[in-house]
Amino acid sequence: MISLRTDRTAERPTLPASAIAHVMSLLETRSPSLPEWFEVAEAYRYVAPAPTVPALMEAARTYLEHREALLRLAGPRGQYLADHNPAWAQLRRVGSRRDELWLSPDRDDRLAWFDYIRTVDPALATEELDIAWDNEPADLRREFLSRLSVGLGEHDYDILERGLDDPSPPVRERSIQLLRQLPESPFAERMATRAHTWVRLETKPLRPRLVIRLPGSLDDKAPRDGIEDVGAQYKGIGKWWLRQVVTATPLSLWEAMIGSPHDVLRIPIEKQWHEVMTESWTAATVLQKNPAWASALLERDGRNTDRRVVAIAHPRERIAYILAGHADNYLLGVDGSALLDGIDRPWPLAIAHKLVSALECEAAKHAASGEELGIHSRHSHYSTLRSAQARFPLEAGALLLDAAERTASTDWQRAFTETAAHIEARRIRLDVLRGGQ
Known part of the structure; x- marks a missing residue:
């Protein structure tokens, strides 16, 4: 219970x-x-x-x-x-196992039960789904699978393997999508076996490099694992196969074969396969939520790093990246906001200093432009200011008030003082909770 x-x-x-x-x-x-x-x-x-x-x-x-x-x-x-x-x-x-919501004829009741149980006992939710599986209509099987992202783990291996054999294509597709996120599953082992056969490390006669040798045809179980004979034809069927396999292969395979994620990303690859391998490693990093690989990609690609990858990199390394000045020219943009996603609240005061300094530069450009709006106006930085209200440390209010005094833009003065006021309101609300007043 x-x-x-x-x-x-x-x-x-x-x-x-x-x-x-x-x-x-x-x-x-x-x-x-x-x-x-x-x-x-x-x-x-x-x-x-x-x-x-x-x-x-x-x-x-x-x-x-x-x-x-x-x-x-x-x-x-x-x-x-x-x-x-x-x-x-x-x-x-x-x-509980026999909870009346789960036994309800109303699908919304059942989904509500399932959603909640996935947050507190995901294995129990999966066990109940496994029992009911054969009696569920295909659209509801797909709906339940779509909710497995919460609490996804080894307790889901069997139900997802069952999904691979489902007569409904959407159910099979969703099962494959979820299995790609489980690098220790039997599905991942099968993909690793294929990858190890298709891709090898060649150490002679020159420096080490990756060599790809694809089979003439797929193994009998490949279609069940989502590897198809059709795909992006302009890139070639072989590249399509390789992409599907590498994307679903545990990243640990490449580390065992080559070394650290940094070493893997630097390894020479046959020219015709280089793009598909690097793109597939990026996709695998996102699916497997691997922070070490995400950090290596961020170090290699900087601003050009896939935003989904940036948010997976360890917060400590993202903070260090920002404070080292690597993001100074894009910190206020969409790419910069990805660096801050998932960093614990409140942000370090040093990050607040960086952002306030960048916003002051925008305020100066806005004042010099003489325009009411424009790309340097406070309205173009609404998201950053709203994030500052909620995520700056409480002591950062003083930084904003100092910035308001220095700026020549009346509109930006108001933006800085309003943001500082929101931070002060946060402090008051938290004081009420902490003091029980």
Whole structure:
């Protein structure tokens, strides 16, 4: 049995009334500060006062991305209300093998149960899906598989192997997509066997290089693993096969064959195969979420690194990359924002210094242009300013106020002071939580 009802309200402090007003306001504006607020509230194990629980339950139904955090605030009383209000049935957080939501004829109820259980016991969700598999329609099998990304792991190997034999093409396709993310699965082992046969390290007569020798035809099990005889014909069927295999091969194979990710990315490759190998390694890095490979790609490609790869690189290395000045000429752009994705809140003060300095340069260019809007206006940097409100350390407010005093652009003065005010409001909200006021 998995239940929130094991909480004993008496042992949890009551959320201050002013904090309830704060969170409802943050929800209404979909503030980027919400994750930080919930993190602190959960650290103190707050439970909402009884009169406010219905509003939190309704918010949990509306704001899906914050549903679980709101339900934890609503606590046992919220679960009691969910038991007695059909409109909130999907907010019930009691799960077991024979839970009535999972046995419900309503597919939305079943998906709600499955979504929640994947967050707390993904193996149980998979086990129940395996039992029900043959009785599910194809579209619902595909829908359940689409939810396996949460909690994906070795407990999913068997159901995904089963998916490879499914009569429904979308189910097979989704199974393959998920298996490519599991570098220790039997599927990955089969791909590694193919890759090891097709690609070898040649050490003579010159320096080491990779040599590709493709088979004349595919093995009998290749179609089941998603390797097809059709593909991007302008690149050749052989390259299509190679791309499918290398993309799904564990990156550890290349490390065992050649060395570190940096060594692999520097290895000479036969010219006709170089592009497909490097593109496939990039795709594998994204699928397998490998931070060492992502960092190596970032070091090699800099600004040209695939944004999906950048976000996987270890935050410590991304911070070092920024502070070393490597991103100075693009930190405020889309490529620069990828460097900051996933870095723990609040950002280091040194990162705030870098961003404020870059924004001041934009403010100076805006003042010199004499234009009301334009690429250097505050409006062109809305996303960065909004991120600063939620992710700058609290002491960075002083940096922004100093910048406001220095800038000649009235519009940018307002941008800096407003951002500093948002940071101060964050401090006040967090003080309420930490002080229980």
